Amino acid sequence: MLTExxxxxxxxxxxxxxxxxxDEPKLYGTFRLVDAASxxxxxxxxxxxxxxxRSVQQLKDExxxxxxxxxTDQEGYVKFLDDLTRKVVRELKKRAxxxx
Amino acid sequence: xxxxxxxxxxxSIRQFTEQAIKRELLEQILDAARWAPTAGNQQRWRFIVVTxxxxxxxxxxxxxxxxxxxxxxxxxxxxxxxxxxDWDEWTYLADCAVAAQNIMLxxxxxxxxxxxxxxxxxxxxxxxxxxxxxxxxxxxxxxxxPAEDPAPPPRLPLSQIVFADRYRKEW
Numbered sequence: 232m233l234t235e236x237x238x239x240x241x242x243x244x245x246x247x248x249x250x251x252x253x254d255e256p257k258l259y260g261t262f263r264l265v266d267a268a269s270x271x272x273x274x275x276x277x278x279x280x281x282x283x284x285r286s287v288q289q290l291k292d293e294x295x296x297x298x299x300x301x302x303t304d305q306e307g308y309v310k311f312l313d314d315l316t317r318k319v320v321r322e323l324k325k326r327a328x329x330x331x
Numbered sequence: 332x333x334x335x336x337x338x339x340x341x342x343s344i345r346q347f348t349e350q351a352i353k354r355e356l357l358e359q360i361l362d363a364a365r366w367a368p369t370a371g372n373q374q375r376w377r378f379i380v381v382t383x384x385x386x387x388x389x390x391x392x393x394x395x396x397x398x399x400x401x402x403x404x405x406x407x408x409x410x411x412x413x414x415x416x417d418w419d420e421w422t423y424l425a426d427c428a429v430a431a432q433n434i435m436l437x438x439x440x441x442x443x444x445x446x447x448x449x450x451x452x453x454x455x456x457x458x459x460x461x462x463x464x465x466x467x468x469x470x471x472x473x474x475x476x477p478a479e480d481p482a483p484p485p486r487l488p489l490s491q492i493v494f495a496d497r498y499r500k501e502w
Binding site for chain 1: 393450451454455484485
């Protein structure tokens with residue numbers, strides 16, 4: 232689904248983030264992870280192989296609209312992460328029931 | 332533009348248009364950086380201006396703290412003196428930070444947006460830009476024409492951060 236260039240872009244982001252996590256505050260590591268998730272979803276949306284584009288776009292928008300709470304509102308940021316994990320699980324359930 | 336006005340109006344800009352920055356503007360910005368004070372007038376900063384699209388993309392890819400490709404990066408490096416002490420090296424970062432502020436204020440006065448980044452893989456940036464071992468890429472400033480107009484972030488009131496004569500004594 233991802234092109235080789237996209238794989239290397241994500242790879243560069245992930246390994247650079249791994250190095251930064253050694254020195255940066257703990258919360259920044261969580262930010263890098265959701266930012267990587269957003270980047271991954273961005274690449275998926277660019278491909279023509281995604282079946283439910285709307286849900287994928289909504290998840291990406293949710294991340295991009297809230298990820299910077301990390302710098303301004305720690306409590307709100309953690310709530311956003313909780314909400315995001317619930318939304319991802321709902322997507323997993325939706326896909327699991329569709330596969331039955 | 333009045334300097335106090337520039338200080339208050341400047342915002343960290345993370346989204347840029349594709350418009351290139353003329354060399355004359357970059358020179359004015361770098362000249363402002365050159366006039367920043369340094370500890371003991373050491374002037375150990377070095378500035379790498381990155382505008383080549385391929386090089387810019389590589390720098391962005393190893394910089395998780397940079398969210399879009401700007402028209403230019405200014406990579407502010409500290410070239411350590413051969414006999415640099417720990418104290419000298421500590422002052423380099425302060426000197427680079429002061430130069431970064433001059434860069435950002437000059438950029439704002441010239442109608443450009445900027446943001447200072449510290450979240451990048453240093454070893455990767457050294458490799459991309461052929462930076463020798465004794466030279467440390469301390470900060471990266473992104474520069475470009477703004478594609479966003481962010482609201483001012485909250486600031487603590489002076490009453491909370493300023494004291495008179497003694498710590499915690501009301502000013």
